[in-house]
Amino acid sequence: MDLTGKLMTAKQAVEKFVHSGDQVSLGGFTLSRNPMSLVHEIIRQGLKDLYLVCHSQGQAMDLLVGAGCVGRMEIAYGGLGRFAPTCVRFRRAVQQGDLSLEDYSNYQMSLRFWAGAMGLPMIATKTGLNTDIVKKDGFSPEDRGKGKVPGLKLAVQDNPFAEPGDKVVLLPALNPDVTLLHAQQVGTDGTVRIKGLSFADLEQARAADRVIVSCEEIVPKEQIRQDPDQNALPGFLVDAVVHAPLGAHPTACHYFYDYDPQHLKMYGKVAKENESFQAYLDKWIYGCRDFEEYLAKLDPAALERIKADPVLGYAPGLDRR
């Protein structure tokens, strides 16, 4: 197995594997390993009505929402740590009623991706009993059971293995149309390696019909197979590989670069108003032919500052105030 037919540009990968209306899952978590080069491309291609399924998502989700690509979303958390306790464009879209939204918890979303990855029809947990997450639907009754919208948000029933009255929450499995990941390395055989925390990336990838992986480095098959214990996904689960150095910027990529505090702060500010947010999109996304052009517009000194220490994996002493 090799990368023939799989190695492509972000433009090609998005054209081929992401369509308006798709149910899309994004790898990474808040400010780490967001698949930014792929998300820029989705925005540039003007895809609409995406149905995002997220656990805790940050920058990539907020940009997609802000750019008007998202029509529906299931989510546990939309924030960016200290840089945005609630994602700015996400909050605005929800408050304005621009999004059809349904809440789950992080564990629930992780279990749903896991169940989808395992081919399980559903999964039972005790988390969330008696909360409004269990009691309140976000999607309208008319949308239930249509397309990928589950017929029921969830169901509460008795646990047949315990004393009567012992309640459990049954959650529907998730099988997104496409999952977008950013990884540190992909081998020439398509094998994916993720360094540091893998979040729920592997479940999201194994649950999806199609998988696009952007990566910092493409390394020889022999190298990536020298230590198979460290690998995350085999090549036969990957449809497209995009070589995208710095492809998670301004979010972090462990052992490669830290998050970019200046850019995230600037984004947090401009995202607050429609005009300045539009100007951000114009300059950094619509005004770029590809992600390389975006990177070229960044301050090289800022990129130098976020370079990861090879032992620690982040940029120690980085000014993050």
Added chain:
Amino acid sequence: MDLTGKLMTAKQAVEKFVHSGDQVSLGGFTLSRNPMSLVHEIIRQGLKDLYLVCHSQGQAMDLLVGAGCVGRMEIAYGGLGRFAPTCVRFRRAVQQGDLSLEDYSNYQMSLRFWAGAMGLPMIATKTGLNTDIVKKDGFSPEDRGKGKVPGLKLAVQDNPFAEPGDKVVLLPALNPDVTLLHAQQVGTDGTVRIKGLSFADLEQARAADRVIVSCEEIVPKEQIRQDPDQNALPGFLVDAVVHAPLGAHPTACHYFYDYDPQHLKMYGKVAKENESFQAYLDKWIYGCRDFEEYLAKLDPAALERIKADPVLGYAPGLDRR
């Protein structure tokens, strides 16, 4: 956190954490990483009525059964690859009615351990629908719901998220009293590292009330934390650590040694008859104060032959006929 109070001999670990009647889960798979030093000790201490919960178990399980330590068992597979398509003492015990036995599949057992590890009350799958695994109980109705015996082997119900009549199999979670593992390395902070396949060891450990880990090497905390991506369990999930080089013999321990074909073949032969099996126990277990004495009785040349190649992880060219 350090190993104070946790580092002990196999004798101490078994005395402290394994009791007659306990529900016990064994790490490893058929002929790899069986926790043999711990199992020898259980046999030496004469524990009885153990309730084994296994996916595919081989040598460790067969010895425990043969030595009369096991009263009840849930299992998916009892074999040793080419060395014993069906484990010899296991087959004999089942045919003689010496064991209370219930069958599941490997996936079902893995899911049950996983559910126990996650604190889930049960788990739903489609595997096994309409088979005798689903239709036939092994345990007697009087034992149902007593101690750790599940009130139901499993339950079949409709999937509430699909069209009516779409059946799923609900399986009860497993939470053994104690899980015994053999790992390659444990750090001085208790962190466990497993090399090669981890089988279902991590689920079995996270599902258990108590965990004993024997290991080839104890390495400094600084060393094992240099690459946390490779670690399998944090120290706070481990109750006892036993330093046991060659502790999986005659099964394999990836990167340390291969399985011992001569010993396994010899075992397969002597296990066939009660007298010769008793002589095996007398010589190799009861006649040894500890696992070191067992190892000292082995042919040093045989141990040399099974030494693993540092790159391949096994002994290439080993005569395995």
Added chain:
Amino acid sequence: MADYTDKEMMALCAGRLVPNGAVLFAGTGLSMLAATVAKRIHAPESVVFFETGGIDPALDELPLAVADPRVMSGSAMNAGLIEAFSILGHRRLSTIAFLGAAQIDPYGNLNSTALGDYRHPKVRFPGSGGACDAASLAWGVIIFMQHEKKRFVPKVDYLTSPGWLDGGDSRQKAGFKRGGPLAVVTNLGILKFHPETKHMYLAEVYPGVSVEEVQEKTGFELDVSQAVETPAPNEQELRILREEVDPQRLILGPAA
């Protein structure tokens, strides 16, 4: 005696509540400070882990989010959400979670999802994240709140994270095996829950704060009869918090 800020006091008070050897489910912000300061002062054997999968990291620098690469360095294990949540609810571990929220009710139920009608919210917050899970599955929960009447409400607009639900044994009856909020640490004092009724009461007020002020800023009736004064932070606590835990004041913010 040194002056100190509300945030410093809250971090230290929450830290004091951490028993040595606890397994701490930490978020960002104050909870990170509380966990780190406790570990450096009186609970060196306690272990911090993150819902993202970072288990017991070195934390040489403060993470600004639970996915910060600083939670992946020098850790016992780098895993993922699935493994982290298996630790959170593990029967053998006394896991303690730190949570914050936009609203809290008298039984410690929390809202971090939305104000107003859920489907047409006046204000949207980030959502549960792992908060609902921690409140459901952890052995105990310590809550941080700004003490304001609009936040301490008789009924939360959206129940994101289960506390003692309707009080009494309602949490157990709902199907939870353990857990429930242990204390609420605010900028005015510390609130706990009545052992039987599970209704919130005032356990401690900070130096210079009156019980009247606390009641006034609480949107429901509080039993204040058992309130004692919290000891002020000592020099060692403040030094460690300011010099070792958050020297850049990333979370502490402006000094006193």
Added chain:
Amino acid sequence: MADYTDKEMMALCAGRLVPNGAVLFAGTGLSMLAATVAKRIHAPESVVFFETGGIDPALDELPLAVADPRVMSGSAMNAGLIEAFSILGHRRLSTIAFLGAAQIDPYGNLNSTALGDYRHPKVRFPGSGGACDAASLAWGVIIFMQHEKKRFVPKVDYLTSPGWLDGGDSRQKAGFKRGGPLAVVTNLGILKFHPETKHMYLAEVYPGVSVEEVQEKTGFELDVSQAVETPAPNEQELRILREEVDPQRLILGPAA
């Protein structure tokens, strides 16, 4: 023309059934030979994985069990059972599993658990292992059998692994989304299943074997009207099998 053994013929026949690019769930024994020989002859892009978690290993030497360290070397990924089973049932993958059994019925249902009464068995076998799972979840199944009347029975003593169940659309009605046995490779020939009824029929007989012998060694009525003769192994197939795949004859056993 070279002589060859039953085992050689079976390994090669099963190997011929493997399409290039297939994702193969292999066990030990013959299935390992079939997968490896197929990969080396006509299906170089096919990938072998093991229920133990070894995904696409180098297989420089033949493993003697699915947990053999030889399935952990040079692999794309070393995982565990959970990950392996997620691949087995993956909707986007055409996974093909090789299974053996002690008994088979006319619809390809398999018994690898016990003969006689389940709770008081006359003979106990190893049990399902991952066989029931492969038969439930894989895209297709190829079965190896010794062709004996006691093994080809109208009804298995214990249904370990689901084939076409009661035939017709009963497998689908039971709740399985896909899968079912594709072929049975024996020491006498190859059996397949009728597209509608799902009843087993004789598709091929090996050179020198009569259809009468096959029927005689089958414990139920077989449609033999479509049986053709299987081409004998060619020199290349035999050379690769003997010299590259199993030079120690660990699985092949004594030569012809």
